[in-house]
Amino acid sequence: MKKxxxxxxxxxxxxxxxxxxxxxxxxxxxAILPAYDALxxxxxxxxxxxxxxxxxxxxxxxxxxxxxxxxGVAMATSGxxxxxxxxxxxxxxxxxxxxxxxTGQVPSSxxxxxxxxxVDITGATIPVTKHNYLVMDINELADIIKEGFHIARxxxxxxxxxxIPKDIQNQSIEFSYPETxxxxxxxxxxxxxxxxxxxxxxxxxxxSKRPFILAGHGVIISEATANLLEMAEKATIPIGATxxxxxxxxxxxxLVVGWMGMHGDTWVNQAIQKADLLIACGMRFDDRVTGxxxxxxxxxxxxxxxxDPAEINKNVKVDLPIHADLNEILSQxxxxxxxxxxxxxxxxxxxxxxxxxxxxxxxQDPETLMGAHVIRKIWEGxxxxxxxxxxxxxxxMLEAQYYEHNEPRTLITSGGLGTMGFSLPAGIGASFYEKDxxxxxxVGDGSFQMTMMELGTAVQENRNINIAIINNGYLGMVRQWQxxxxxxxxSETPIMSPDYIKLAEAYGLEAFRxxxxxxxxxxxxxxxxxxxxxxxxxxxxxxxMVYPMVxxxxxxxxxxxxxxxxxxEKKITNNQESLV
Amino acid sequence: MKQTLIxxxxxxxxxxxxxxxxxxxxxxxxxxxxxxxxxxxxITRMTIITNEMDRQKRGNIYYNLLNLVxxxxxxxxxxxxxxxxxxxxxxxxxxxGQFRELNRLVKKFGARIVDKGSETIILEATDEKDMIxxxxxxxxxxxxTEIMRTGKISMRKGRTHNVLSETISANADQEKWQPEQIDTxx
Numbered sequence: 001m002k003k004x005x006x007x008x009x010x011x012x013x014x015x016x017x018x019x020x021x022x023x024x025x026x027x028x029x030x031a032i033l034p035a036y037d038a039l040x041x042x043x044x045x046x047x048x049x050x051x052x053x054x055x056x057x058x059x060x061x062x063x064x065x066x067x068x069x070x071x072g073v074a075m076a077t078s079g080x081x082x083x084x085x086x087x088x089x090x091x092x093x094x095x096x097x098x099x100x101x102x103t104g105q106v107p108s109s110x111x112x113x114x115x116x117x118x119v120d121i122t123g124a125t126i127p128v129t130k131h132n133y134l135v136m137d138i139n140e141l142a143d144i145i146k147e148g149f150h151i152a153r154x155x156x157x158x159x160x161x162x163x164i165p166k167d168i169q170n171q172s173i174e175f176s177y178p179e180t181x182x183x184x185x186x187x188x189x190x191x192x193x194x195x196x197x198x199x200x201x202x203x204x205x206x207x208s209k210r211p212f213i214l215a216g217h218g219v220i221i222s223e224a225t226a227n228l229l230e231m232a233e234k235a236t237i238p239i240g241a242t243x244x245x246x247x248x249x250x251x252x253x254x255l256v257v258g259w260m261g262m263h264g265d266t267w268v269n270q271a272i273q274k275a276d277l278l279i280a281c282g283m284r285f286d287d288r289v290t291g292x293x294x295x296x297x298x299x300x301x302x303x304x305x306x307x308d309p310a311e312i313n314k315n316v317k318v319d320l321p322i323h324a325d326l327n328e329i330l331s332q333x334x335x336x337x338x339x340x341x342x343x344x345x346x347x348x349x350x351x352x353x354x355x356x357x358x359x360x361x362x363x364q365d366p367e368t369l370m371g372a373h374v375i376r377k378i379w380e381g382x383x384x385x386x387x388x389x390x391x392x393x394x395x396x397m398l399e400a401q402y403y404e405h406n407e408p409r410t411l412i413t414s415g416g417l418g419t420m421g422f423s424l425p426a427g428i429g430a431s432f433y434e435k436d437x438x439x440x441x442x443v444g445d446g447s448f449q450m451t452m453m454e455l456g457t458a459v460q461e462n463r464n465i466n467i468a469i470i471n472n473g474y475l476g477m478v479r480q481w482q483x484x485x486x487x488x489x490x491s492e493t494p495i496m497s498p499d500y501i502k503l504a505e506a507y508g509l510e511a512f513r514x515x516x517x518x519x520x521x522x523x524x525x526x527x528x529x530x531x532x533x534x535x536x537x538x539x540x541x542x543x544x545m546v547y548p549m550v551x552x553x554x555x556x557x558x559x560x561x562x563x564x565x566x567x568x569e570k571k572i573t574n575n576q577e578s579l580v
Numbered sequence: 581m582k583q584t585l586i587x588x589x590x591x592x593x594x595x596x597x598x599x600x601x602x603x604x605x606x607x608x609x610x611x612x613x614x615x616x617x618x619x620x621x622x623i624t625r626m627t628i629i630t631n632e633m634d635r636q637k638r639g640n641i642y643y644n645l646l647n648l649v650x651x652x653x654x655x656x657x658x659x660x661x662x663x664x665x666x667x668x669x670x671x672x673x674x675x676x677g678q679f680r681e682l683n684r685l686v687k688k689f690g691a692r693i694v695d696k697g698s699e700t701i702i703l704e705a706t707d708e709k710d711m712i713x714x715x716x717x718x719x720x721x722x723x724x725t726e727i728m729r730t731g732k733i734s735m736r737k738g739r740t741h742n743v744l745s746e747t748i749s750a751n752a753d754q755e756k757w758q759p760e761q762i763d764t765x766x
Contacts, residue, residue, distance in 0.1 A: 122594065123594070123597060126597065126598055126601045127601055127605045130649075131649040134593075134594070151649060185590065185652045186589075186648065186650050186651050186652045188646050188647055190751075191751060192751070194751055197751060308643075308647070309646065309647070310640060310643035310644045310646075310647050312643075313636050313640065314640055317636060321751075322751065324751070
């Protein structure tokens with residue numbers, strides 16, 4: 001490899017380009033100026049997207065990473081630029097999303113002196129990164145970037161931050177790209193399952209009468225969809241998805257019965273509670289999924305396949321822990337698995353399903369426009385094929401309930417951290433990978449106002465995304481909790497919105513307002529025709545709530561279901577016990 | 581029996597911060613941490629003692645430590661035969677009249693007088709934690725003015741256990757953390 005003399009700033013771009021990064025989301029500033037100056041020489045390899053706020057850059061990198069499975073990259077300056085990234089790092093950490101954030105730092109000679117725009121960002125981000133680095137020697141820069149990308153994407157993916165002082169960016173060295181990764185002695189690698197574990201796996205399925213598969217985000221990350229379905233089909237095992245597992249298993253498959261948890265399907269939660277075997281695949285038994293741990297699936301044996309050993313036996317004690325890559329384990333188990341029939345069990349789940357269908361708002365015909373109906377129409381209007389990016393709140397739960405996803409990586413949502421303001425930037429980021437698929441950003445009026453300045457980015461970059469604001473004039477999910485658990489004292493949840501049509505006009509994009517169900521599809525058609533971003537504001541019922549619901553910490557089977565007639569009875573007073 | 585973890589970490593800036601941050605963030609209780617150089621250049625060896633008694637949570641602490649990129653190896657030696665020692669420095673404000681009794685205690689506990697000033701005496705001792713506790717109790721009448729204890733350090737007995745070279749197989753280790761013993765898979 002021939003050597004060239006390069007500056008630290010040039011080395012950053014050389015290394016980033018070698019990681020097959022085509023787009024970087026960022027915002028320049030004092031301490032990262034050398035890198036931005038050097039960017040001019042790499043324009044042919046890397047497209048830079050100027051964001052409006054560094055938080056947006058991190059969510060864009062995250063959205064890009066979740067849509068593509070590749071590493072997303074964000075860049076910012078020191079101090080406030082770097083601290084603005086913390087929310088995005090924490091979001092990516094919770095949802096195992098591989099992003100690399102590169103931040104400028106004050107010159108190494110003044111680190112520790114409270115220099116202008118100095119923050120100890122490596123110290124501050126230790127709890128919200130998989131790993132981070134402060135580069136103090138230009139000779140280590142290339143190795144660190146290579147290692148950082150490796151750590152972000154390997155094992156359980158996660159965010160990595162690399163902090164590079166300005167003087168390191170300005171120094172020059174004879175450079176040759178490190179073709180091989182230097183050894184990471186502390187890297188935890190799975191040794192794969194041993195024969196005993198695999199044998200036990202098969203035996204436990206064989207012995208089971210009511211098995212149930214919990215499909216998490218790991219199914220998507222490990223690309224295990226085909227093997228998981230084959231296992232389910234062979235032994236007739238029903239599958240439920242977690243919020244982040246949606247899309248990892250196709251909703252139109254007869255064995256995929258729905259999704260689980262706080263606002264999941266009643267019949268899925270009932271099946272989990274009544275199962276005699278849970279096969280947890282790439283998930284972490286989040287409290288939104290389990291409800292009360294003491295009463296969670298009390299009579300089941302549990303198999304847990306998970307790439308992060310610290311997640312095994314963390315919340316739920318399991319009988320067969322397997323620390324390994326999911327797809328690898330499934331491919332090892334499949335040849336030894338016998339055909340099995342669990343149709344009685346499937347019929348039971350179907351019976352539970354039919355019992356709760358009557359309560360579903362989607363089968364009712366309310367006078368006002370309901371969020372649920374808007375989501376359902378978006379599903380129809382996109383033939384169920386869109387990439388949906390949601391924000392956080394009622395609309396997010398409605399999306400999971402009423403938009404049926406049949407392919408992995410078609411739903412991007414902030415699950416673990418529940419970051420409001422995630423969707424618009426994440427949708428912009430995703431659009432840089434997903435160029436052929438229609439993209440819809442579904443967002444509440446509260447969430448939208450947290451990061452709506454990124455409209456500027458969407459317009460400047462002419463991103464072909466459709467933004468659907470579900471406007472109910474409230475911080476709806478918080479309002480729902482106030483109605484249910486705080487005697488309907490709506491403390492600080494009514495929220496004013498700007499005129500979104502005028503706002504959109506100010507940014508120079510087409511916008512529409514919809515107040516009737518019949519107008520949903522025709523307006524969608526107009527938005528779909530637009531080149532570049534478009535926005536539709538759906539003005540929906542202010543007081544609706546998301547049902548069913550497991551109150552925080554309650555038993556999973558004690559779901560509150562929608563009152564039969566929504567117009568007569570808005571207030572919920574009884575805790576419906578749906579599983580006796 | 582407290583949880584004793586022998587941990588090998590890369591000697592890089594900020595690694596102690598990462599470990600402290602992990603214990604803080606996960607709400608694990610540290611009783612003591614001692615760090616110092618090991619037999620391998622560039623590798624620092626730590627003995628971490630936690631107050632956690634629950635096996636499941638002990639496993640969680642173990643794997644979270646292991647997940648840190650700069651942590652090279654972790655061995656839980658709580659249930660293994662080990663030599664465990666703690667070091668103490670004690671300063672006494674003591675008159676010479678009590679010297680004979682003090683000397684008796686020093687001999688009994690295998691401690692040493694390392695500094696004799698005109699008004700103060702500094703003792704050192706190395707022993708298991710219980711013996712150090714007893715020494716402090718016995719010295720109480722001599723007007724203790726300062727104490728510095730290091731916390732425990734541990735080493736496994738028997739053949740050389742190179743924690744670094746022991747393969748880390750989480751799938752074999754997982755059984756160790758099971759709430760109650762179920763089948764062995766091997």
